[in-house]
Amino acid sequence: xxxxxxxxxxxxxxxxxxxxxxxxxxxxxxxxxxxxxxxxxxxxxxxxxxxxxxxxxxxxxxxxxxxxxxxxxxxxxxxxxxxxxxxxxxxxxxxxxxxxxxxxxxxxxxxxxxxxxxxxxxxxxxxxxxxxxxxxxxxxxxxxxxxxxxxxxxxxxxxxx
Amino acid sequence: xxxxxxxxxxxxxxxxxxxxxxxxxxxxxxxxxxxxxxxxxxxxxxxxxxxxxxxxxxxxxxxxxxxxxxxxxxxxxxxxxxxxxxxxxxxxxxxxxxxxxxxxxxxxxxxxxxxxxxxxxxxxxxxxxxxxxxxxxxxxxxxxxxxxxxxxxxxxxxxxx
DNA sequence: GCCTATTATATAGATGTCTATATTTATACG
DNA sequence: CGTATAAATATAGACATCTATATAATAGGC
Numbered sequence: 001x002x003x004x005x006x007x008x009x010x011x012x013x014x015x016x017x018x019x020x021x022x023x024x025x026x027x028x029x030x031x032x033x034x035x036x037x038x039x040x041x042x043x044x045x046x047x048x049x050x051x052x053x054x055x056x057x058x059x060x061x062x063x064x065x066x067x068x069x070x071x072x073x074x075x076x077x078x079x080x081x082x083x084x085x086x087x088x089x090x091x092x093x094x095x096x097x098x099x100x101x102x103x104x105x106x107x108x109x110x111x112x113x114x115x116x117x118x119x120x121x122x123x124x125x126x127x128x129x130x131x132x133x134x135x136x137x138x139x140x141x142x143x144x145x146x147x148x149x150x151x152x153x154x155x156x157x158x159x160x161x
Numbered sequence: 162x163x164x165x166x167x168x169x170x171x172x173x174x175x176x177x178x179x180x181x182x183x184x185x186x187x188x189x190x191x192x193x194x195x196x197x198x199x200x201x202x203x204x205x206x207x208x209x210x211x212x213x214x215x216x217x218x219x220x221x222x223x224x225x226x227x228x229x230x231x232x233x234x235x236x237x238x239x240x241x242x243x244x245x246x247x248x249x250x251x252x253x254x255x256x257x258x259x260x261x262x263x264x265x266x267x268x269x270x271x272x273x274x275x276x277x278x279x280x281x282x283x284x285x286x287x288x289x290x291x292x293x294x295x296x297x298x299x300x301x302x303x304x305x306x307x308x309x310x311x312x313x314x315x316x317x318x319x320x321x322x
Numbered sequence: 323g324c325c326t327a328t329t330a331t332a333t334a335g336a337t338g339t340c341t342a343t344a345t346t347t348a349t350a351c352g
Numbered sequence: 353c354g355t356a357t358a359a360a361t362a363t364a365g366a367c368a369t370c371t372a373t374a375t376a377a378t379a380g381g382c
Contacts, residue, residue, distance in 0.1 A: 029311040034195035
């Protein structure tokens, strides 16, 4: 089941190496968590919806809008070609339709289909217990405070580019 | 330069959407930071060393050992085929050699070459200023505390699999 | 009006990651 | 001893992500 870390001594330790700077270790943990969370999400989603794809559906449905590929890419903080790829997958699954703009024929607006809405609702239900379990498993954690610090860190890294 | 988020209102806000659970937003930020940090690292590394590749060199050199692909995969918390791929790239760059085990011919031990050591030293020097800048840019942040919480979160997610 | 610059999207090629599976070698048991 | 199981690595096929570049269409300047 856990094929990657049967060794408790490393599983329960901080990531990275003793001599690494603390901030480097933080980034190492972040990288690992990102991968683990992605896969855990997709494991809960046998319907074949990836986290990237869910993100797009969730985004559009919450806002209740149609958006261009560029707008969605910006909102999700990914490059435009990445979003082109994700939208293409969603189109193949009939979870979104591409609505051409009659005034500007370069533009296609992404519109979630009823099947897409249903898929997103299933995803939310499938993931909720896992999120609750994480919350329960970290009683003392102040996620709001951490969110604030992570956001600062993200903006800082982003500003350097 | 920044082709993904010229819109300050979104760049300076928390990631995710207002209605998302806090923990979900945390994971969203983590995913974004992971990508940003990866690319920033590789941008500083024109010598063509990726973060994954650096991680292997750094790991082996700090410990001063040779390890099998499986051991390295476990230490870096990635699946074995991922590590096979990374080691293959390092081999092509002559940054590591594969030493066959005469007693167990299934095993190959990864050994960093002098060129690999030099590449890692260059990487450390190239990244240090960036890490310092991040530290300076977040004066009030308690990275040690955050590392502790991230580690708990990572272990929790890991245990669910 | 025409040529140029900008914008929106798509394509190509690379990396890392995963799961599932194949291959090779070692170990264990009847 | 021979067969079956286990272990270490490799291969195949998917995704997501990136950068660089191509294509198409709008907008602007002369």
